[in-house]
Amino acid sequence: MPPRKKSAAPATGAPVSMADLARELGVSMTTISRALSDHHSIGPEMKRKVLKLAKKYNYQPNRLASALRKGRSKLLGIIVPYIEGRFFARVVHGMETAARQAGYHVIICQSNEEEAQERRNIEALLNLQVAGILTSVARTTRDYQHFDQVTERGVPLVFFDRRPDERPVHAVVLDDQEGGYLATRHLLQQGCRRVAHVAGPQYLNIYRNRRLGYLQALQEAGIPPDEALISYGDMSQEAGAAALRQWLKLPAPPDAVFAAGDYAALGVMEAALSSGLAVPGELAVVGFSNETFTVISKPAISSVEQRCEEMGQAAVRLLLELIEADGSVLGPRQLVLHPELLVRASSQRLEVSAAPKETKPRRK
Amino acid sequence: MPPRKKSAAPATGAPVSMADLARELGVSMTTISRALSDHHSIGPEMKRKVLKLAKKYNYQPNRLASALRKGRSKLLGIIVPYIEGRFFARVVHGMETAARQAGYHVIICQSNEEEAQERRNIEALLNLQVAGILTSVARTTRDYQHFDQVTERGVPLVFFDRRPDERPVHAVVLDDQEGGYLATRHLLQQGCRRVAHVAGPQYLNIYRNRRLGYLQALQEAGIPPDEALISYGDMSQEAGAAALRQWLKLPAPPDAVFAAGDYAALGVMEAALSSGLAVPGELAVVGFSNETFTVISKPAISSVEQRCEEMGQAAVRLLLELIEADGSVLGPRQLVLHPELLVRASSQRLEVSAAPKETKPRRK
DNA sequence: TTGTATGCGTTATCAG
DNA sequence: CTGATAACGCATACAA
Numbered sequence: 001m002p003p004r005k006k007s008a009a010p011a012t013g014a015p016v017s018m019a020d021l022a023r024e025l026g027v028s029m030t031t032i033s034r035a036l037s038d039h040h041s042i043g044p045e046m047k048r049k050v051l052k053l054a055k056k057y058n059y060q061p062n063r064l065a066s067a068l069r070k071g072r073s074k075l076l077g078i079i080v081p082y083i084e085g086r087f088f089a090r091v092v093h094g095m096e097t098a099a100r101q102a103g104y105h106v107i108i109c110q111s112n113e114e115e116a117q118e119r120r121n122i123e124a125l126l127n128l129q130v131a132g133i134l135t136s137v138a139r140t141t142r143d144y145q146h147f148d149q150v151t152e153r154g155v156p157l158v159f160f161d162r163r164p165d166e167r168p169v170h171a172v173v174l175d176d177q178e179g180g181y182l183a184t185r186h187l188l189q190q191g192c193r194r195v196a197h198v199a200g201p202q203y204l205n206i207y208r209n210r211r212l213g214y215l216q217a218l219q220e221a222g223i224p225p226d227e228a229l230i231s232y233g234d235m236s237q238e239a240g241a242a243a244l245r246q247w248l249k250l251p252a253p254p255d256a257v258f259a260a261g262d263y264a265a266l267g268v269m270e271a272a273l274s275s276g277l278a279v280p281g282e283l284a285v286v287g288f289s290n291e292t293f294t295v296i297s298k299p300a301i302s303s304v305e306q307r308c309e310e311m312g313q314a315a316v317r318l319l320l321e322l323i324e325a326d327g328s329v330l331g332p333r334q335l336v337l338h339p340e341l342l343v344r345a346s347s348q349r350l351e352v353s354a355a356p357k358e359t360k361p362r363r364k
Numbered sequence: 365m366p367p368r369k370k371s372a373a374p375a376t377g378a379p380v381s382m383a384d385l386a387r388e389l390g391v392s393m394t395t396i397s398r399a400l401s402d403h404h405s406i407g408p409e410m411k412r413k414v415l416k417l418a419k420k421y422n423y424q425p426n427r428l429a430s431a432l433r434k435g436r437s438k439l440l441g442i443i444v445p446y447i448e449g450r451f452f453a454r455v456v457h458g459m460e461t462a463a464r465q466a467g468y469h470v471i472i473c474q475s476n477e478e479e480a481q482e483r484r485n486i487e488a489l490l491n492l493q494v495a496g497i498l499t500s501v502a503r504t505t506r507d508y509q510h511f512d513q514v515t516e517r518g519v520p521l522v523f524f525d526r527r528p529d530e531r532p533v534h535a536v537v538l539d540d541q542e543g544g545y546l547a548t549r550h551l552l553q554q555g556c557r558r559v560a561h562v563a564g565p566q567y568l569n570i571y572r573n574r575r576l577g578y579l580q581a582l583q584e585a586g587i588p589p590d591e592a593l594i595s596y597g598d599m600s601q602e603a604g605a606a607a608l609r610q611w612l613k614l615p616a617p618p619d620a621v622f623a624a625g626d627y628a629a630l631g632v633m634e635a636a637l638s639s640g641l642a643v644p645g646e647l648a649v650v651g652f653s654n655e656t657f658t659v660i661s662k663p664a665i666s667s668v669e670q671r672c673e674e675m676g677q678a679a680v681r682l683l684l685e686l687i688e689a690d691g692s693v694l695g696p697r698q699l700v701l702h703p704e705l706l707v708r709a710s711s712q713r714l715e716v717s718a719a720p721k722e723t724k725p726r727r728k
Numbered sequence: 729t730t731g732t733a734t735g736c737g738t739t740a741t742c743a744g
Numbered sequence: 745c746t747g748a749t750a751a752c753g754c755a756t757a758c759a760a
Contacts, residue, residue: 015517017753028731033755041729063491064437065753068428068736075471075492083460084673089453096447096474105488107439108472110460124469127427128439153379266660293657296630309448381737392747397739405745429737432752 016057025053036061067129076106076319077125079135081113081162086291087308088136091160094312095134102320104131111138119146132156132319137164139204156322160315165205168332170322172315176206179304179339180213183258183286186302186341188221190349192256192284196229198243198264207235210260210288229254233264240267244283248275255283256347262287262294265301269346284347299345307337380421389417400425431493440470440683441489443499445477445526450655451672452500455524458676459498466684468495475502483510496520496683501528503568520686524679529569532696534686536679540570543668543703544577547622547650550666550705552585554713556620556648560593562607562628571599574624574652593618597628604631608647612639619647620711626651626658629665633710648711663709671701 018032025032027046035042035050036059042050053059067073076099080088092108099106107130109121118138125133126149133150137159144164150157159171187195197214200207211230218225228250233239240259244267247253259265265287272283279285279299287294287303294301314335322329382400386393391410398406399414400423406414417423431437440463444452456472463470471494473485482502489497490513497514501523508528514521523535551559561578564571575594582589592614597603604623608631611617623629629651636647643649643663651658651667658665678699686693 015753019753029754030731030756031729034730037755043729046729060487060491062432062493062753064428064432064493065736066755068426068432068738068752069754069756071736073428082457083447084450084453084457086448086450086453089448089450092472093446093448093474096472100473105471105473105492107469108456108460109464109469110457123424127424128469129426129428291656293660296657296661298662379737383737393738394740394747394749395745398746401739407745410745426737429752430739432736432754433738433740435752 015062016059017062018059021050021053021057021059024057025049071129072131072323073129074104075128075130076104076316077109077121077128077130077133077135078106079109079111079118079121079125079133081111081136081138083108083110087161087289087306090308091136091312091315094309095316096312097309098313098316102316104316104320113139115141115143122146122150126150126153126155130155132158132323134158134160134315134319136160137162154327156319158315158319158322160311162204162206170318170333172311172318172335172337174206174306174311174339175336176209176339177213177216179288179306179341180210180258180260181217182213182339182341183288183302183304184214184217185220186343187256187258187284187286187347188217188223190256190280190284190347192254192349193223194226194229194252194254195223195256195258196231196243196247196254198235198240198257198259198261198268199230199232200235200260202232207260214258235259235261235264237263237267237270240264240269241271242267244268244271244275256285257283258286260288262289262291262301262303265303265346266293266297269297269299269301280345280347280349284349286341286347290342294342294344297346302344302347303342305340305342307339311337379426380423381426382423385414385417385421385423388421389413435493436495437493438468439492439494440468440680441473441485441492441494441497441499442470443473443475443482443485443489443497445475445500445502447472447474451525451653451670454672455500455676455679458673459680460676461673462677462680466680468680468684477503479505479507486510486514490514490517490519494519496522496687498522498524498679498683500524501526518691520683522679522683522686524675526568526570534682534697536675536682536699536701538570538670538675539700539702540573541577541580543652543670543705544574544622544624545581546577546703546705547652547666547668548578548581549584550707551620551622551648551650551711552581552587554620554644554648554711556713557587558590558593558616558618559587559620559622560595560607560611560618562599562604562621562623562625562632563594563596564599564624566596571624578622599623599625599628601627601631601634604628604633605635606631608632608635608639620649621647622650624652626653626655626665626667629667629710630657630661633661633663633665644709644711644713648713650705650711654706658706658708661710666708666711667706669704669706671703675701 018029022029022032032050035047096106111118115138159169163171199211202208215225231243257268259268265285269279269285272279277283287301290303290305294303382393382396386396396414399411460470475482479502523533527535563575566572579589595607621632623632629649633643633649636643641647651665654667654669658667
């Protein structure tokens, strides 16, 4: 192979290093390094010259070398259960945007909801010397010591949406209870008196909290909860439909349903319509997650918006704060985001006088 | 700060280096390095000892140092216009999966459809010494020299879905023309004779090709194309609705519509239904992209599935091939994936005797 | 204000 | 089969 040329020349796409620039200018590498990082001890004269030459040769710093030297890279690791769902895709969108603005880049890993994969991802990210890690715990994770390993190594860790319970961790979460409360209260305000609930797996805190919010709203309205009106399932469309069919057999069937997920809400609604029930007239329905199809379905489904992008951005901001604090942060930092109820046709019983369809039409 | 301890001890989460292991075992770093990378010139005895110690101290290699030394990392850069859409999220899912299986990690960047951002992303990825780059060109990109820069630096580059026209690049794309052809032919086979087309911006090759497929099917059936039956727009739901309203004013309105996107198809369908037209009875509709809502809408919308995950995996496989070939690949490598028409209710005019709703029910 | 020297953790090239 | 040594490109403590 051809020997390295003496004078820096961008003939081919050859990478130019600081040493090359130093040689060319007849100064030391230190000067170059300082000039490029805008160190105060460099004369404006020199600075100009260095920058000019750097531009001329299109100098590009080797971030890896820099990271190796400094012991920390400008990389953030993200571990999500899966990326193709709408929720995580939107969160990652917010994260990438916030990270980029701060000069960081993000490495995406998927755990596929498996603890073992999560463990491997953590290890790999640490080996890549990431500056911090953002993660949403896999469904199957029961043991959390691989997360402890992260903080023990001095790498900041922020959980988002799904966090380990009862552990003092940094986290950004949605107030799911508030979401459940808002949805249920809204149904009660529409005049409904027997509000049923399609609940998700209770070992997941998000579903537990949505259910708590449901109960809170009932209690506030002085309505005793009725376990017969709560259906536990996997939140699928079919689960929602099945739940409704059961409820219709009751002596006093519900006049409203709050489903902890949009697919279940859709299932409820379709089962209702095909049983000849009017929606929202005889059965009002609210879902959760603001999936794309909620706007499109007939009638459009009211739903709780989770502010995914904000969650992503907030998580990155918190992580960067921890990174810059460099271990001097004491207690766990928590950030709770507030959900937003989007009222659409499926729950709109009372005629709203000249009001827009969605209470807060913030989306484009 | 406390001085580095002499003997490697995992008291805190202190990173253990090869030097630590070497000291502990009383051998040289070279031996450690070789034993860990399973070099042939290391005795099985020694190998065992090293591996045991590495496990004991939970040694983790510093990938950055390795990459710096070898001049290439195990990182792949991905640049997508945006990650939160279903299409790119699914593609990235396929990419991450394939990359992980090969021991690589992926860095995600978004261009936000802006050429300037695309340029910055490329620069940043090169500075991170990625082993290769996967990208889908931003809408606004007119100048391609930032891509040339990548290959000039010796870094393999693979385009997916959106590729620069007329340039000899490595690319994995969907056969959009075939998609348009399949959709249109299917409508003709259903007995439709006046098939209209909602087309997208023609400066994007994907929409151009879908339109070509449409024309091809017409020609094959001996039906002369009618420009009055082609509507050009932004593929929004409203654009689809507007197109249909226009067509209904024609002396001979269409009896079928192939829309180059699902949202437009939905718009067409809803406009038709609200004009009292029966779907598929009086107007058959086929969309493109297999969006989630197509299954959910009433009637369910027939659509062309793009095999996003396969595209992502294929792109990664091609990229890895180029990386391992180390510049010895001559001409541009092309890979064309075949779309799949999913026939649902919106286009099903003829009764299919005891056939499943979707022709090839491959999805779960 | 600038330069010298050293090390970050790994791998490759020698020589033994 | 193993070891000493020199890089990779950058950043900093220290000296001038």
